Amino acid sequence: MNEPHFSDAPSEKHALAAPAPPAAPGGGQTSSRVACDEPLLGRVAAASRRQLGRSDIDVGLLGLGCWAIGGPLWQGEEAHGWGRVDDAQSIRAIHRALDLGVVLLDTADVYGAGHSESVLGRALEGRRQQVVIATKFGKTFNEFTHQLTGENASAHYVRQACEASLRRLRTDVIDLYQFHLNGHDPAHAAAVRETLEDLVQLGKIRHYGWSTDFPDGARVFAEGPHCAALQFQMNALDDAPAMVELCEQTGLLGINRGPLAMGLLTGKYRPGGQLGIDDVRGTKSPAWMKYFCDGRPNPRWLRRLEAVREILQLGGRTPVQGALAWFWARSPSVLPIPGFRTAAQVEENLGALRFGPLPPPAVTEIETLLGPDGEA
Numbered sequence: 167m168n169e170p171h172f173s174d175a176p177s178e179k180h181a182l183a184a185p186a187p188p189a190a191p192g193g194g195q196t197s198s199r200v201a202c203d204e205p206l207l208g209r210v211a212a213a214s215r216r217q218l219g220r221s222d223i224d225v226g227l228l229g230l231g232c233w234a235i236g237g238p239l240w241q242g243e244e245a246h247g248w249g250r251v252d253d254a255q256s257i258r259a260i261h262r263a264l265d266l267g268v269v270l271l272d273t274a275d276v277y278g279a280g281h282s283e284s285v286l287g288r289a290l291e292g293r294r295q296q297v298v299i300a301t302k303f304g305k306t307f308n309e310f311t312h313q314l315t316g317e318n319a320s321a322h323y324v325r326q327a328c329e330a331s332l333r334r335l336r337t338d339v340i341d342l343y344q345f346h347l348n349g350h351d352p353a354h355a356a357a358v359r360e361t362l363e364d365l366v367q368l369g370k371i372r373h374y375g376w377s378t379d380f381p382d383g384a385r386v387f388a389e390g391p392h393c394a395a396l397q398f399q400m401n402a403l404d405d406a407p408a409m410v411e412l413c414e415q416t417g418l419l420g421i422n423r424g425p426l427a428m429g430l431l432t433g434k435y436r437p438g439g440q441l442g443i444d445d446v447r448g449t450k451s452p453a454w455m456k457y458f459c460d461g462r463p464n465p466r467w468l469r470r471l472e473a474v475r476e477i478l479q480l481g482g483r484t485p486v487q488g489a490l491a492w493f494w495a496r497s498p499s500v501l502p503i504p505g506f507r508t509a510a511q512v513e514e515n516l517g518a519l520r521f522g523p524l525p526p527p528a529v530t531e532i533e534t535l536l537g538p539d540g541e542a
């Protein structure tokens with residue numbers, strides 16, 4: 167690929183980039199991580215921050231995805247979790263994120279069969295007012311065997327699931343309650359939406375949304391007065407134009423899962439590596455897993471990464487930071503929620519704020535390189 171031909175001067179219009187990081191000792195490359203306790207997200211200008219859809223709740227520019235910290239989850243022998251976790255390490259990472267100004271924390275009742283919500287509940291003790299909690303319902307599971315058992319969207323089940331999430335999260339209200347059944351029949355979506363409106367009236371939830379990649383059903387939810395967000399798969403290698411357009415038209419927030427292509431966009435996974443058997447990306451992964459296959463990064467997606475890596479690294483960003491900066495240039499209606507395991511990962515991810523959004527021509531160049539006529 168040729169040298170990128172656009173500059174990366176921070177754009178005043180976005181007013182997003184925090185002050186430049188201090189020079190590294192010896193005057194070398196500056197650190198891409200965060201060296202001190204400054205609340206980076208707190209410094210982002212109000213005009214650039216995202217709101218929770220049509221509500222006036224400020225959710226900053228970067229949330230935190232709490233799937234990986236749930237630990238193991240299985241469907242038969244198929245892995246749906248991220249392998250073993252260290253809860254103390256997870257809680258340290260959450261606290262680091264809160265110190266750096268993260269507001270939106272995304273989890274689901276099913277992550278780790280309740281474990282992710284429980285860890286989050288513990289981590290937020292005394293800090294509940296600082297955050298916006300987003301969780302999900304609709305997949306059923308066994309808390310003891312960590313097995314997925316099915317799906318349920320009935321009003322009776324949803325009310326029960328909501329009470330169980332409130333208990334695990336140690337809170338009396340969920341800020342954003344998301345329907346987790348991606349492909350649910352749009353013809354039955356209005357019934358689920360009405361159950362959620364009832365939960366709003368009961369004061370159990372503030373807003374609701376749907377984690378879905380399909381605009382047809384999402385439009386039905388968007389008609390609900392307290393619908394605030396749609397969650398969908400999207401990243402610099404894997405755009406979702408129809409869902410972004412729907413968010414822009416309806417005023418809903420697009421919350422983006424898989425913003426790092428489940429770790430592939432970090433560039434740390436090479437063809438020779440092998441992920442664990444209990445990892446959703448490992449050898450027992452579900453059929454829908456596309457970024458990894460047979461426990462290794464999928465060569466097709468690695469090629470796409472290599473095609474745009476130089477652009478992502480513009481201005482001294484790490485690939486992760488470029489991947490997050492892509493969202494801020496892509497649309498004012500989207501917000502990435504990168505997953506994490508450690509405080510160091512959280513620091514690198516939050517460090518992306520120092521550089522601001524990618525310049526718009528970089529986003530166009532990525533689209534050209536990866537599009538139907540692109541080289542990857």
Ligand SMILES: NC(=O)c1ccc[n+]([C@@H]2O[C@H](COP(=O)([O-])OP(=O)(O)OC[C@H]3O[C@@H](n4cnc5c(N)ncnc54)[C@H](OP(=O)(O)O)[C@@H]3O)[C@@H](O)[C@H]2O)c1
Pocket residue numbers: 230231232233234272273302346348377397422423424425426427428429430432434486503504505506507510511512514515
């Ligand atoms: N159906 C749904 O509603 C749904 C589905 C998927 C995800 N989600 C939500 O979206 C969130 C994000 O998606 P995701 O977790 O699947 O994928 P992701 O954010 O694309 O990737 C997260 C993983 O990348 C690695 N990573 C993160 N930061 C890193 C860094 N700075 N350096 C090196 N490695 C780093 C970590 O795993 P390793 O260290 O193990 O590589 C981390 O768990 C989830 O946590 C969840 O809240 C929702």
